[in-house]
Amino acid sequence: MKMVEVAQSILGERLHNTPATSSVKAFAPTNIALCKYWGKRDQELNLPVTSSLSISLGDKGATTIIRMSSDAHDHVSLNDQEIDLASSFGKRLIVFLNLFRKTRDKFDIIIHANIPIAAGLASSASGFASLVKALNELYQWNLSTQELSILARLGSGSACRSLWDGFVEWHAGVRADGMDSFGEKLQATWPEFCVGLLLVSEKEKEVSSREAMQRTIETNAAYQRWPEKVTKDLAAIKLAINEKNFELLGKTTESNALMMHAMMLTTQPPIQYSTPETLALMQKIWRLRSEGLPVYFTQDAGPNLKLLFLAENKVVLAQNFPGMEIVQPG
Amino acid sequence: MKMVEVAQSILGERLHNTPATSSVKAFAPTNIALCKYWGKRDQELNLPVTSSLSISLGDKGATTIIRMSSDAHDHVSLNDQEIDLASSFGKRLIVFLNLFRKTRDKFDIIIHANIPIAAGLASSASGFASLVKALNELYQWNLSTQELSILARLGSGSACRSLWDGFVEWHAGVRADGMDSFGEKLQATWPEFCVGLLLVSEKEKEVSSREAMQRTIETNAAYQRWPEKVTKDLAAIKLAINEKNFELLGKTTESNALMMHAMMLTTQPPIQYSTPETLALMQKIWRLRSEGLPVYFTQDAGPNLKLLFLAENKVVLAQNFPGMEIVQPG
Numbered sequence: 001m002k003m004v005e006v007a008q009s010i011l012g013e014r015l016h017n018t019p020a021t022s023s024v025k026a027f028a029p030t031n032i033a034l035c036k037y038w039g040k041r042d043q044e045l046n047l048p049v050t051s052s053l054s055i056s057l058g059d060k061g062a063t064t065i066i067r068m069s070s071d072a073h074d075h076v077s078l079n080d081q082e083i084d085l086a087s088s089f090g091k092r093l094i095v096f097l098n099l100f101r102k103t104r105d106k107f108d109i110i111i112h113a114n115i116p117i118a119a120g121l122a123s124s125a126s127g128f129a130s131l132v133k134a135l136n137e138l139y140q141w142n143l144s145t146q147e148l149s150i151l152a153r154l155g156s157g158s159a160c161r162s163l164w165d166g167f168v169e170w171h172a173g174v175r176a177d178g179m180d181s182f183g184e185k186l187q188a189t190w191p192e193f194c195v196g197l198l199l200v201s202e203k204e205k206e207v208s209s210r211e212a213m214q215r216t217i218e219t220n221a222a223y224q225r226w227p228e229k230v231t232k233d234l235a236a237i238k239l240a241i242n243e244k245n246f247e248l249l250g251k252t253t254e255s256n257a258l259m260m261h262a263m264m265l266t267t268q269p270p271i272q273y274s275t276p277e278t279l280a281l282m283q284k285i286w287r288l289r290s291e292g293l294p295v296y297f298t299q300d301a302g303p304n305l306k307l308l309f310l311a312e313n314k315v316v317l318a319q320n321f322p323g324m325e326i327v328q329p330g
Numbered sequence: 331m332k333m334v335e336v337a338q339s340i341l342g343e344r345l346h347n348t349p350a351t352s353s354v355k356a357f358a359p360t361n362i363a364l365c366k367y368w369g370k371r372d373q374e375l376n377l378p379v380t381s382s383l384s385i386s387l388g389d390k391g392a393t394t395i396i397r398m399s400s401d402a403h404d405h406v407s408l409n410d411q412e413i414d415l416a417s418s419f420g421k422r423l424i425v426f427l428n429l430f431r432k433t434r435d436k437f438d439i440i441i442h443a444n445i446p447i448a449a450g451l452a453s454s455a456s457g458f459a460s461l462v463k464a465l466n467e468l469y470q471w472n473l474s475t476q477e478l479s480i481l482a483r484l485g486s487g488s489a490c491r492s493l494w495d496g497f498v499e500w501h502a503g504v505r506a507d508g509m510d511s512f513g514e515k516l517q518a519t520w521p522e523f524c525v526g527l528l529l530v531s532e533k534e535k536e537v538s539s540r541e542a543m544q545r546t547i548e549t550n551a552a553y554q555r556w557p558e559k560v561t562k563d564l565a566a567i568k569l570a571i572n573e574k575n576f577e578l579l580g581k582t583t584e585s586n587a588l589m590m591h592a593m594m595l596t597t598q599p600p601i602q603y604s605t606p607e608t609l610a611l612m613q614k615i616w617r618l619r620s621e622g623l624p625v626y627f628t629q630d631a632g633p634n635l636k637l638l639f640l641a642e643n644k645v646v647l648a649q650n651f652p653g654m655e656i657v658q659p660g
Contacts, residue, residue: 222592225552251598258600262552262592268581270588272613276606283602 002044003154006177007099010147017139019105022068024137028129028162029061029329030115032195032306034253034298035233036260037158037170038226039213046157047181049217050230051172053237054161057195058329060115061126061162066134067108076109078127088208089124096128096155100135115197128155129162149182166330167241169234188241190330196307196317197325198297200277209301212264212271219268229259250296250308257298275303281321288320332374333484336507337429340477347469349435352398354467358459358492359391359659360445362525362636364583364628365563366590367488367500368556369543376487377511379547380560381502383567384491387525388659390445391456391492394464397438406439408457418538419454426458426485430465445527458485459492479512496660497571499564518571520660526637526647527655528627530607539631542594542601549598559589580626580638587628605633611651618650 008015031054039049069075076083076093083090097107109131113123132152136143143151145163153160161168164185173181207215217223233256240249264271274282278299285297285307295317297305307324309317314326338345361384369379399405406413406423413420427437439461443453462482466473473481475493483490491498494515503511537545547553563586570579594601604612608629615627615637625647627635637654639647644656 222552222555222589225555255596255598255600259552259596262595265592265595266585266589268585270585270616272609272616274609275613276610279602279604279609280606283605286600286602 002042002177003095003099006045006150006154006179009177009179010143010150011100011141014139014141015100017141018102019068019138020140021138023065024134025063025065026130026133026137027059027061027063028126028133028159029056029058029165030113030123030126031056031158031161031168032298033158033161033300034167034237034249034308035230035256036300038260038263039217039223040157041172042176042178043214045178045181046153046155047178048157048170048172050227051170051234052158052161052230053167053169053186053234054158055167055193055195055329056162056165057115057327058165060197060327062111062113062115062123062130064127064130064134065108065110066131066138067110069106069108071106071108074107074109076107076111078111079113092155096131099154100139124156125158125162128152128159131155132159133163146182146184150178153178153181169238186238186241190241190244191328192244192311193246193328193330194307194309194311194314194317195327195329196309196321197327198281198305198307198321199323199325200275200281200303200305205273205302207271207273207301212267212273212301215267215271216263220263220266222263222266226259226263229256246294246310250294253298253308254296257300261299273299273302278303278305281305284320293317332372332507333425333429336375336480336484336509339507339509340473340480341430341471344469344471345430347471348432349398349468350470351468353395354464355393355395356460356463356467357389357391357393358456358463358489359386359388359495360443360453360456361386361488361491361498362628363488363491363630364497364567364579364638365560365586366630368590368593369547369553370487371502372506372508373544375508375511376483376485377508378487378500378502380557381500381564382488382491382560383497383499383516383564384488385497385523385525385659386492386495387445387657388495390527390657392441392443392445392453392460394457394460395438395440396461396464396468397440399436399438401436401438404437404439406437406441408441409443422485426461429484430469454486455488455492458482458489461485462489463493476512476514480508483508483511499568516568516571520571520574521658522574522641523576523658523660524637524639524641524644524647525657525659526639526651527657528611528635528637528651529653529655530605530611530633530635535603535632537601537603537631542597542603542631545597545601546593550593550596552593552596556589556593559586576624576640580624583628583638584626587630591629603629603632608633608635611635614650623647 033054035053037052149160161183167186236252295309363384365383367382479490491513497516566582625639
């Protein structure tokens with residue numbers, strides 16, 4: 001198993017560490033991709049076909065508590081709901097934990113996310129990132145954030161971007177072992193930059209993003225154009241962040257998301273994460289923009305939209321989208 | 331003007347004909363493209379980048395009456411509404427009529443369409459096709475249907491498919507003058523084949539299909555893949571019609587339409603013809619299909635959907651979509 005080799009290569013002797021304490025707690029923010037991660041070059045290691053770029057959402061994310069347990073089995077809860085360890089998420093979590101612990105170490109893991117789960121709000125990203133930070137403390141690994149990013153990626157690809165605040169680029173890397181595929185925080189900050197979370201539904205999605213991206217690669221010839229699109233969009237987004245060119249950022253981000261969803265619409269069978277309400281919101285955003293309000297959106301593998309705008313337009317956007325949660329992460 | 335040359339080349343001496351009667355009347359069906367026409371290689375002559383294929387909708391279409399007028403100006407009405415001849419449709423119509431008449435010939439033109447106008451139900455196709463048939467009678471041209479198809483195309487590209495019942499292929503042709511770009515009726519018939527018209531809105535679309543296809547070509551690199559997609563889809567649809575393979579027909583038709591709309595979603599700025607109601611209907615269709623009902627859809631430059639199914643499922647589809655108009659054109 002390649003994952004074991006990665007853990008071995010990063011942790012070495014530290015894989016024999018015993019827990020330094022009986023309880024640890026760590027937080028990681030969720031992140032919203034402005035240039036999306038869509039498609040893996042390695043399924044086991046979650047190595048992406050392309051680089052991607054995100055903004056972390058400050059105090060929106062997941063807190064993970066690990067307590068050493070004397071029970072014979074692990075227990076995991078997510079927002080006070082016991083996770084079935086035979087479920088696909090449960091299995092993935094156990095495989096991940098087994099990379100790092102002795103068989104005798106059993107855990108009570110308590111995860112609290114202050115964002116909806118599995119509705120395209122990247123909760124698995126903040127979940128795995130906070131879990132890795134907690135493990136780092138539990139086993140006293142003293143890893144660099146870059147090393148933690150590589151380990152978090154093994155749990156969930158986009159988790160490798162949730163180790164930092166602000167704008168983070170995930171370098172695709174070229175190595176088969178993925179040792180060059182990790183997040184990196186951009187130097188630039190943008191205090192006026194706002195993200196509005198428009199919740200259409202908290203319902204769990206029917207097709208996981210893991211499955212959706214795989215189906216895109218396997219059945220959609222249009223995927224061939226995606227890497228080229230990402231190369232252009234990444235360059236434009238980084239330029240836009242450096243120059244605080246909001247129109248360029250918004251336009252590129254929205255177009256990047258629309259291309260991802262357009263590809264899903266033309267996979268076989270088609271995948272449509274938008275609900276009618278999503279579409280009505282898009283049309284409202286386009287209308288407001290045509291009336292002169294600089295607001296753009298992005299959409300992940302779910303029906304919810306994330307609005308992008310500047311602080312100067314906060315009030316008018318709050319009026320237009322009552323109930324929208326506004327985060328000013330920069 | 332290239333249009334004048336085409337008219338000259340088809341009609342020759344007959345361009346000097348005087349009206350043979352004071353009033354003529356002709357009907358042409360609307361047609362629904364199963365493989366779409368999207369993109370022109372010549373804007374003036376409405377020459378398409380690719381071939382396309384449609385089904386005509388029997389008695390759904392437009393009836394055009396031309397009456398010789400003693401007035402100094404033309405009058406045109408569409409469903410009893412006077413058309414402003416300075417509007418873009420009005421101008422296009424006058425340019426078209428001027429190809430064929432002496433300056434002294436003035437017309438009262440009365441068009442009645444029993445389908446919604448400009449809502450992606452190809453009313454301009456049946457409008458121009460019926461107009462050309464009426465002109466053929468008025469001026470006693472005695473043209474072949476293929477020649478009428480070429481002339482109808484000058485008014486509206488897809489009109490060249492509305493000269494026949496049943497399945498019609500529009501050959502893209504390669505000539506600069508478009509003399510090889512016309513409709514041709516397929517030999518195969520399919521009496522069980524049904525089209526359901528699901529009207530979401532009769533509102534006129536905000537972006538004309540003419541403008542939308544041009545914006546796609548100009549701003550969307552993904553358009554490069556369209557001709558290749560059409561080549562495959564056309565072959566599959568013709569095979570499906572010949573073999574009465576409904577699943578192949580439905581799957582290919584739906585995927586063809588989704589690709590067209592996916593391309594529009596990723597033009598700059600994006601064009602979204604779907605309304606929230608359109609999306610809800612798509613999701614209902616996908617759900618019914620996943621439950622075993624063979625039903626597919628296609629969508630043109632508007633929010634309405636056209637459902638494809640076989641006569642054996644008429645009753646259950648009528649139950650699921652109350653108010654849907656069902657046409658059995660084959």
